[in-house]
Amino acid sequence: MKYILKPDFTIAKLFSDKTRQRIIELLSEREMTNAQLASQMQLSKPTLSHHLKLLSDNKIIKVSRIEHEVHGIPMKYYSLNPEMITISDDRQINEDVKKELFKSLFGGQTREELGDKVSLVFLRLLKSSIIESGIELDRPMYHAGYNLGKNVFSKQIKTSEFDSVIKEIADIWSELKLGKVEQIGKDRIRVRDCYQCHKMPDVGKPLCPSDEGIIAGILDTVLGKSHYVREVKCWGTGYDYCEFEIRVDSHAYDR
Numbered sequence: 001m002k003y004i005l006k007p008d009f010t011i012a013k014l015f016s017d018k019t020r021q022r023i024i025e026l027l028s029e030r031e032m033t034n035a036q037l038a039s040q041m042q043l044s045k046p047t048l049s050h051h052l053k054l055l056s057d058n059k060i061i062k063v064s065r066i067e068h069e070v071h072g073i074p075m076k077y078y079s080l081n082p083e084m085i086t087i088s089d090d091r092q093i094n095e096d097v098k099k100e101l102f103k104s105l106f107g108g109q110t111r112e113e114l115g116d117k118v119s120l121v122f123l124r125l126l127k128s129s130i131i132e133s134g135i136e137l138d139r140p141m142y143h144a145g146y147n148l149g150k151n152v153f154s155k156q157i158k159t160s161e162f163d164s165v166i167k168e169i170a171d172i173w174s175e176l177k178l179g180k181v182e183q184i185g186k187d188r189i190r191v192r193d194c195y196q197c198h199k200m201p202d203v204g205k206p207l208c209p210s211d212e213g214i215i216a217g218i219l220d221t222v223l224g225k226s227h228y229v230r231e232v233k234c235w236g237t238g239y240d241y242c243e244f245e246i247r248v249d250s251h252a253y254d255r
Contacts, residue, residue: 017113019043020051024060024080031064031079052078120143138209145210149217157222169215179242189215197235205235214242 022041032040038048040184054063056078064079157168166189170181179191179198197207208231216229228249233239 020055022055023048023051023055025201027078027080031073031077033077035075037078055116061215134170142209144214145213146217147213148210149214149219150221151217154221157218160222162223165219169218170185184243187244187245189244191244192240194235194242197242200235202238203236205236206231206234206242208234208242211242212244215246219246 004034020040023037026037026040034045034052037043037052038045039088041048052061056063059081061078062081063076065077067075067077076169153169153172156172157165159165159168163183166181166183170183173179173181173191177195179194181189181191184190191211194211195210196211200207212229213232216227219225219227219229225248228245228247230245231242232245233241235242
């Protein structure tokens with residue numbers, strides 16, 4: 001099964017815990033009470049209650065109904081909140097990814113007609129294959145991008161003022177045909193026609209961790225401060241552009 005969450009860093013962090021993953025897996029099959037979950041998972045009720053509260057507070061699960069036992073004690077049944085999380089079959093997602101990619105990227109064109117686009121098509125198909133395999137590469141891709149930003153791209157930046165650095169990053173993206181970058185706020189940039197994910201289907205997660213790394217590597221090196229860079233919108237999460245949140249952080253973003 002594949003769990004597709006609405007993109008949110010806090011929720012994603014909650015979802016990374018193995019105990020909570022198991023709770024979600026069990027609740028994807030049927031609604032269950034605290035006691036049933038505790039018995040199934042061999043956990044104490046207080047421990048399980050802690051995890052249920054975290055999931056409930058973040059609206060990942062909800063109380064679906066309440067029944068009363070013989071002694072009048074309310075018995076809560078928990079289920080997944082469909083507004084926050086849906087369950088899909090991996091094979092169906094993989095087929096959807098392939099169909100959408102071939103339809104939107106190739107569109108029946110030949111290699112000659114595609115021209116320079118063929119390398120982008122290959123990159124996106126490769127990314128699709130990685131998603132399909134289940135291999136988690138966000139961390140290494142982020143760090144690979146960070147090293148590029150720090151050791152390569154930062155050397156092309158001629159200014160040391162934030163807004164001007166963002167403008168130069170936009171120029172680099174344009175020159176290398178990586179996308180069209182615009183600053184939409186003091187801590188946000190938007191990228192259209194992204195070389196990595198343009199026209200990729202909604203797979204429930206951002207697809208550009210290496211770009212997070214490149215941007216962070218450039219900013220950290222040029223401005224001499226640690227920056228938190230996170231992709232908050234992406235073709236991979238149902239948008240038709242990428243959007244990155246950027247802020248100074250004394251604790252660098254740890255992937």
